[in-house]
Amino acid sequence: MTQTAGRFDRRLVAPMVLGSVLNPVNSSMLAVALVPIGLALGAAPSETIWLVSALYLATAVGQPVVGRLVDLHGPRRLYLAGTALVGLAGIVGALAPSLGVLVLARVLLGIGTCAAYPASMVLIRSESVRTGTDSPAGVLAALSVSNQTVAVVGPTLGGLLIGLGGWRTIFTVNVPLAIACLVLGSLRLPRDEQLHRDADATRPHGLDVVGMALFAVTLTAVLLFIMEPAAAHWPLLLVVALAGAGLVARERSVDDPFIDVRVLAGNGPLLATYVRQLLAFTVSYAFLYGFTQWLEQARGLSASGxxxxxxxxxxxxxxxxxxFGRREQVRGKLLVGGALQVVACLGLLLLHDDSPLWLVVAVVVVVGVPQGLIGLANQNALYRQAEPDRLGSSAGLLRTFMYLGAMVASAANAAAFPQRADTTGLHDLAVGLTVAAVLLVALSALDRSLGRRRPTAAARTDTSPSAPTPTPTREATHP
Known part of the structure; x- marks a missing residue:
């Protein structure tokens, strides 16, 4: 694989972008398929919501696990294995005879789509080290453009596919997408032993299987409780407490932990980024699924409509x-995006079964702005805040918090729409989402670290005598 010294290898962009959009496109296409699937299989909304939860549960647990494997073994082989599993999941979903098999297909999709994003972040860091480029903002923007906008165009694509061939087409489409990823990945991704990786990332590491297992148990119990919060499910909280305590004790006692809790606990800015991701995507996914179901059941639109x-x-x-993608400013994007999320949530309170289409479209337009700003801002923040040798697992955790927000959103949607997505439920949902959006704005406004520029992972790993020392600069507070 020929590379041009001093310039980012643009041939990497296509496989990185295509692989990283597999998860958001599958997440968002399903939004318009829940009602048709429920009608075809005789399942209520409280049952079909498992199609949403299954993918997010698998992905939330799998992202940091696979991200750590990317850190240890390199991005190429994990990328190829993951995209192959996506193709298999597409076949299983297309042939599924029951809701249970469809849920299994969504679990396979969740696991398969875990690799591409952390692999892309590690490849970006490797190229930054090779080229000496401190700021890969353009490439990060390409990832954000693809992920944020594909998540939005997914319902439109899903509606068109369902109109052409029924709801099974949203699973079938994964087969050609996976084949394209496998071809591009095989031809363009560098072999893992050829990557320009820092010395700490390439030294021998052990795989903390026990830590991964405790993390999986803890997070699964958390997510299961969030999905059905009830007093009868208190044993799940006991599992969370015991497994969580075991995870912390384990990770503090091993030389090479799966999650370095000591470093993470001392990295306040990174923790704040994770919380912002949770709040932002709670609002985003509750809107995506809840509002879309309301459009079909209360407003009377078809899946395509x-x-x-x-x-x-x-x-x-x-x-x-x-x-705004090439501008690295974080705080301004978060403040503007968060404020417009508040406006959009309040806009849901204005909608009724007979609301004019222009008002519906107006709310949709307002939501589009934070969709484009918040994910981009958090991604740029993480790239500078994460430790260099754990960028893959840190990126995976960013996705975990995104899917944790999606799970909270699924639980909120199920509570608001127990049998049917009506306007009363939409208004109840809007109140809770407004609270989450206000918290996002407050957290962004109070986080002073967002106004300071920290050297990137690539810059922090370059210890050569000729390496320039990045000069901290004050970031503007506009988007």
């Missing part, structure tokens, strides 16, 4: 991300 109604959100999100 609901997808088209969400199209302006895609246009706004891709425009915003493209315009």
């Amino acid at each position: 609901a997808g088209l109604a969400l199209l302006p959100m895609f246009v706004v999100a891709i425009t915003v991300t493209t315009v």
Whole structure:
């Protein structure tokens, strides 16, 4: 694989982008398929929501685990294995005879899509080390554009596919996508032993299987409780307490922990980024699934019509991300995006079964702006805040908190719409989402670290005498 010294190898962008969008496109296409699947299989919304929860449960647990494997063994082989599993999941879903098999297909999709994003972040860092480029903002923006906007265009794509061939097509489409990833990955991704990796990342590491298992048990119990919060499920909280305590004790006692809790506990800015990710995507996914179901069941739109109604959100999100993607400012993006999330949540309170279409579209347009800003800001923040030799697992944890937000959103949607997505439930949902959006704005406003620029992972690993020392600069507070 020929590389040009001093310049990012642009041939890496296509496989990175295509692989990283497999998860958001599968997440968002399902939004318009829940009602058709429920009708076809005789399942209520409280049952079909497991199709959402299964993917997020598998991905939330799997992302940091696979991200750590990427850190240890390199991105290429994990990328190829993961995308192959996506193709298999597409076949299982397309042939599924029951809701249970569909849930299994979604679990396989969740696991398979875990590799591409942390692999991409590690590849970006490797290229930064090779080229000596401190700020890969353009490449990070390309990832953000693809992920944020594909998550928005997914309902439109899903609606069109369902209109053409029924709900099974949203699973079938994964087969050609996986084949494309396998071809591009095989041809363009460098072999793992050829990567320009820092000395700490390439030294021998052990795999902390016990830590991974305790993490999986803890997070699974948390997510299961979030999905059905009830007093009868208190044993899950006991599992969380015991497994969580065991995880902390284990990770503090081993030389090479799966999650370095001591370093993580001392990295306040990174922890704040994870919390912001949780809040932002609780609002985003509750809107994506809850609002879409309301469009179909209360507003009376078809799956294709609901997808088209969400199209302006895609246009706004891709425009915003493209315009501001190369600017590294974080705080301004978060403040503007968070404020507009508050406006959008309040806008849901204005909607009724007979609301004019222009008002529905207006709310959709407002939501598009934070879709384009918040994910981009948190991604850029993480790239500078994470420790260099744990960038893959840190990126995986960022996705974990995103999917944790999605699980909270799924539970909120199930509580708001126990049998049918009606307007009363939409208004109840809007109140809770407004609280989450206000917390995001407050956390962004109070986090003073967002105004300081920290050297990137690549810059912090370059210890050669000729390496320039990045000069901290004060970041502007506009997006």
